[in-house]
Amino acid sequence: MSTPDLQASCPIPITEYPRVLMAHGGGGRLMHQLLERIFITAFGNPILLLRHDSAQLTVPPGRLALTTDSYVVRPLFFPGGDIGSLAVHGTVNDLAMSGARPLYLTSAFILEEGLPMETLWRIVCSMSAAARLCGAQIITGDTKVVDKGKGDGLFINTTGLGVIETSLVIAPESVRPGDAILVNGDLGRHGMAIMALREGLEFESRIESDSAPVHQSVLALLAEGVAVHCLRDLTRGGLTSALNEIAQTSHFSLDLEEACVPVRPDVRAACEILGLDPMLVACEGRFTAFVPEAQVRQAISLLRDQAPEADIRQIGRVTSERSGRVYLRSTLGGRRILDMPGGEQLPRIC
């Protein structure tokens, strides 16, 4: 739906309640109206409709994955997504990193007094659409309202419950020398989409966030018997943080080929202008997969089936050296340590 359509469809008349009031979090009639008309209308499913203090559910036998994330991205809307779709993709992707299929999500909103009701409705609709595309149901939630000046529009927490569809132990401990290190697409678009917007940068083409669910790609690898050793999504701290964590825990060294790391020219240009390293910039639809060398071709082909447009690559390999470090080989043949970043480069990108 376009923005005017969404405005017209907002189930709380914006002429009557144009903005969120403290009373919308107070436990009385206004809060019930908000829950019924906004959240239950958008998310409606049989479990949620029971309106219990907690959702009741059954799960298939086997191991489960549980993950939680709060989303504080600013601005709330950005090219390629918004805080609502991001809050679904981020949590679904954390489940996927355990080899899990997302089943259920919870959603908890912290609203700032004065938030336009239409903004809330747009975000809730976006969240609902994203969850549906991931095959996950939003089955319970919570809403709090904080005084104007004590929040920032809205923050969302999503917690995800999924069922693990493999008996493999997908973890840094399973990484082995010789493993190929893959990425499922070009890096840094999410972070740079946000930063370009905040800094008012204009490029020939607009950079769109890579925010997307990746569970189908992961589940395809597992279903076809790829012995996935480790997975990590490339969020805060980007590829560099993710690989350093894996190197430190596995104790092996990781060797990357700089020329193989896919970064689009517009992202690289934006990074140069802002003095950022694309290998540190957060993505929200990218992950690294460690797979046995013998299965590299099969793995890349399966990932391409799931995302034909994506720049899927092998970017390096695990060596038998036990330094727990990440090395980057430049195109000129140099080899330098790619260290864990110190602090934050890009605040509030997720």
Next chain:
Amino acid sequence: MSTPDLQASCPIPITEYPRVLMAHGGGGRLMHQLLERIFITAFGNPILLLRHDSAQLTVPPGRLALTTDSYVVRPLFFPGGDIGSLAVHGTVNDLAMSGARPLYLTSAFILEEGLPMETLWRIVCSMSAAARLCGAQIITGDTKVVDKGKGDGLFINTTGLGVIETSLVIAPESVRPGDAILVNGDLGRHGMAIMALREGLEFESRIESDSAPVHQSVLALLAEGVAVHCLRDLTRGGLTSALNEIAQTSHFSLDLEEACVPVRPDVRAACEILGLDPMLVACEGRFTAFVPEAQVRQAISLLRDQAPEADIRQIGRVTSERSGRVYLRSTLGGRRILDMPGGEQLPRIC
């Protein structure tokens, strides 16, 4: 531990990092230090120690309950508790309202830049102690930092997963005419503890929050065969909101005896000064239970075994009238409708 002890024990030297920085949420070394030294130190358990993007777990067969709540209470510390213990009790109690035993919790923090590191450590320690007392493990989490002026110290989301220890359908739909309506103690202490603090009211005795886990009381009723028809915790909107929700969904009328509703004299006095109705004030360790008339004595006796000090009472009954309303019989014999409150009476008490 006392406050000076806690300060001394803070695993991040407060001389070095006296306050939370934006970089503590940036995905780099500082964030990893925060996670390792504060959260993993306090919450440490085998699942959390695996440090995966999502926690991996197995659950006993049967129905599960899943619930989520964000906590934005202000101030962060209050007589009888703090935001950390509250974030455990509130979520454990939501699980209990489905007849579930709490197994696992997630914890997600939104920190405001500049929050004293020692405050964070105190709250995380309180949360850890509360979870341990409830027999629940905090198995995964998330930390975000927002700019100064875009939050309010800290907000916590906890999501709880529990196993339902009954085959009963505990829900408003199961309420029957003749059911006794019980409460597990005196009302309004949590809300009035917060309000007295905010308003600077001094009483002869300090009002302490009733914040406490109630799952053992609920599980005792179920284990001894009490056919619990409905449970609801008395949080935002208090007893009045909880009973109105049940009346509306069950379509039956509920008759309360005003003289039987337990409110302590100091709470009643504080409510009078502030012009509040104790039946609308939030509790964080109180619930209402609907049980068959024939099991009232057994139920009260079981609840007393769990909480010998508490003022456990039958406060009313379900009538066969199908108005979906709540009525209050006064000591003088009058009968008036107890309506759902309109908006908020007490902002940010949970």
